[in-house]
Amino acid sequence: MDLYWLYIKLGYEHVMDVNGLDHFYFLIALTIPFQYRDWKKLLLWVSLFTLGHSLALFFSYFEWIKISSDIIEFLIPVTISLTCLSVLINKNHKSSLKILVNLITLFFGIIHGFGFGFYFLQIISKEDAIVALLNFAIGIEIAQLLTVLMIIMLNYFIVSFLKFNSRKWEIIISGIILFQALRMSFDNFPF
Numbered sequence: 001m002d003l004y005w006l007y008i009k010l011g012y013e014h015v016m017d018v019n020g021l022d023h024f025y026f027l028i029a030l031t032i033p034f035q036y037r038d039w040k041k042l043l044l045w046v047s048l049f050t051l052g053h054s055l056a057l058f059f060s061y062f063e064w065i066k067i068s069s070d071i072i073e074f075l076i077p078v079t080i081s082l083t084c085l086s087v088l089i090n091k092n093h094k095s096s097l098k099i100l101v102n103l104i105t106l107f108f109g110i111i112h113g114f115g116f117g118f119y120f121l122q123i124i125s126k127e128d129a130i131v132a133l134l135n136f137a138i139g140i141e142i143a144q145l146l147t148v149l150m151i152i153m154l155n156y157f158i159v160s161f162l163k164f165n166s167r168k169w170e171i172i173i174s175g176i177i178l179f180q181a182l183r184m185s186f187d188n189f190p191f
């Protein structure tokens with residue numbers, strides 16, 4: 001039982017690690033345009049990320065798919081940038097970009113999973129791999145859901161209590177994250 005909790009904790013800490021802000025940037029960009037009433041959509045997107053992350057970890061761990069870590073480290077902030085751009089461009093948040101956000105979310109999970117797969121290979125033994133991957137995914141899902149909940153609560157406070165214009169709030173936050181993501185992309189440019 002301790003082994004299960006260890007991997008859940010590792011997944012949770014992977015998302016909550018302040019030295020790896022890519023999860024936070026992506027989750028903020030994904031969540032910033034939404035309120036409590038949108039929880040089902042956000043739950044779907046968080047779960048798509050976790051699914052993509054888990055599939056990539058699985059394929060990476062068993063070395064069925066190998067991708068250069070330089071390419072992965074570049075693509076992670078690219079997906080964050082795309083998410084920010086979808087917020088900045090789609091002012092009404094209609095379903096026109098729904099499929100795009102679903103695919104970006106799944107793609108981000110896959111890319112990030114490959115990014116972490118290099119480390120995962122070193123810390124997990126073959127006999128523990130399936131249990132470790134499943135419990136790690138549970139930890140990721142818990143951390144992401146808590147992060148999304150905090151962002152929604154912050155959105156509610158800023159828009160409802162402080163009476164800040166929601167569209168301006170989205171533009172400011174998405175713009176800041178886009179700037180950071182572009183900086184990360186340039187820092188990790190592999191070519």
